[in-house]
Amino acid sequence: MENIIENRETEKKDGKLKMLCEEFRRNNQIPPEKFDLYNVKKGLRNPDGTGVMAGLTLICNVHGYLIDDGERIPDEGKLTYRGIDVQEIVDGCVAENRFGFEEVAWLLLFGKQPTGEQLSSFCEVLNSYRELPEYFAEDMIIKAPSRNIMNKLARSVLALYSYDENPDDATLENNMRQAMQLIARMPTIMTYAYQVKRRHFDKKSMYFHPINPEHSTAQSILNAIRPDRFFTDEEAKLLDLCMILHAEHGGGNNSTFTARVLSSTGTDIYSTIAAAIGSLKGPRHGGANHRVMTMMNELMENVENWESDDQVRAYLEKIVRKEAGDRSGLIYGMGHAVYTISDPRAVILKDRARKLAEKYGMLQEFELFERVERLAPGVFADVKGDTKVISANVDFYSGLVYQMLGIPNDLFTPLFAVSRIAGWCAHRIEEMETCGRIIRPAYRSLSKNKPYVPIELRK
The missing domain is CATH 1.10.230.10 (Cytochrome P450-Terp, domain 2)
Structure with missing residues (x-):
């Protein structure tokens, strides 16, 4: 009997929701031809598919076509980080049989390739930041499991604000400190969130392996998600290669533009990166x-x-x-x-x-x-x-x-985020240090002036 009553109540709520949605559709239609009439570039795209120019950057260039007499001519794709072809970066790391994601993070943040000494020092700093604040895992991740790791990433990044003694300082020095901490901690948050999701929703074993300070970012991820902690050097370097390729893709992609929009307001880095993660979660982007x-x-x-x-x-x-x-x-x-x-x-x-x-x-x-x-x-x-x-x-x-590589589907998009945070942080700092104006595009209103109608006279 109770189930019958509950089902009837659910049907009533669903019916009311359906009616509300129908009401919305009746009052919120914008004819497609209006976009052409007012020269509105949907998706901030020009009619030929090129992006609307929204800013300048030194960080990355994405080349995929040529413009000849106003026409878009297809061309072989090329991706450069700070002017260096990503293919050359990959080839260099492979030839020297070493990991490259940390070097790419340095390159994106600081604008030049690091020396051996600079890279070693940078890796030491990242390794010192990998551990999460005390009780953070218990309070923010274990006690509040999420079916979706991207959602947990965003919530956890926002929560780190409360553990930062100086979260709102917008100076370059503080932004850089926060950026390096987030680059280091994102993989830890991701792997912890995955383990908790396995235990709570999948009813499988949960395990937290100790962090090895000698590991690269790619090695630390494989160490954390594999039950026996075993992985080969070849597997770790392949994951590292994936992270290099996902680390950055220009200021115009949706999540990076999101990071720059929030950064232009002067808000804190945690709000900025959480918003970028939310953008990347979408199936039209990182998902x-x-x-x-x-x-x-x-x-x-x-x-x-x-x-x-x-x-x-x-x-x-x-x-x-x-x-x-x-x-x-x-x-x-x-x-x-x-x-x-x-x-x-x-x-x-x-x-x-x-x-x-x-x-x-x-x-x-x-x-x-x-x-x-x-x-x-x-x-x-x-x-x-x-x-x-x-x-x-x-x-x-x-x-x-x-x-x-044996990486579960749950981590496909989170791995993208763990890699792309290097680019997000670089763009945030560039936006705050070189632009200085809030991003505020215009929307044309199509609504017509109407008189206010007293509630007893409305139909």
Whole structure:
């Protein structure tokens, strides 16, 4: 009887909510043609797909096309950190058989490559900051589990404000101190949150391994998430490579722009980084790598012959027509706001993914990813008439690499955040030190003047 009453109450609430949503839809429609009439650039994009110029930066450049006589010409993608090609950074670290994420964090923050002595000192500082404040894990993470690690990251970063003796000081010195602490602590928060999520929601064992001060960031993450703490040097350096590629991507990406918008107000770094994490959580941004794997797993289940172009193409057409997948019409991992012919990060990861696939007996899965990458542009052209040049982006292969490293899906997007915080902090400091004005774009109001109507006369 109690269940019947509860169900009826729930139905009443759902009915009222539905009516309210219908009321909203009736009163909140903006005709698409109005955006063109008033030259409103939706998504801060120009009509040709290029981004609206919103600022200047020394930190990073993302190159994906050329402009010739006002036309956008596709070009090979190139990503540079402080003017240095990320491919060269990766090649240098591989050639010297060393970790590179910490060096990249230094480069992004300070503007030049560190000397051996500077890098060693920087790593010592980061290692000294990895431990969370006393009782922080118990009070902020263990007592308040979250199903979503990104949500817990954001909440925990906000909570660190209360543990900072000088949280609102906006000087360069204080910002830099806070930035280094956050870069160091984010991996610890992420791995603790994951363990608590495993215990509370997945009903699995939870374990907290001691932090090894000699570990690089990548090593410390693998040490924390593996039950036996075992990982190979090759695995750690591959994760390090992923972190290098995710560390920064210019001021125009959504989460970095979010960080710069908040920083322009003069607010504290904890509010800034928590907001950036919230942005990255979205499936149209950092959450896409998880969506790629979900999409590909569904494709594997529904396509009988993975080696058949016709069968794979037919399923991709269903996705684009919103008949399969999450009904968004998106082939996750394909296309980018800037890159056209290639995303350099995807090119680097694809090469590593093939080698891993050969090693772990997953070549068939890898080749299916390749097939989707090859067929997707034609599917968009045939189904939607969209003939613009598109390629796989970093999200398309990063999830596959993480999966082959044995990293759980729950950590795909959080790992992105743990890497990107280096770029967020660099952009925050640059915004506060070089810009000096609050970011405040304009919105044109379409509402018409109306008289106030007394409540007894309203219909």
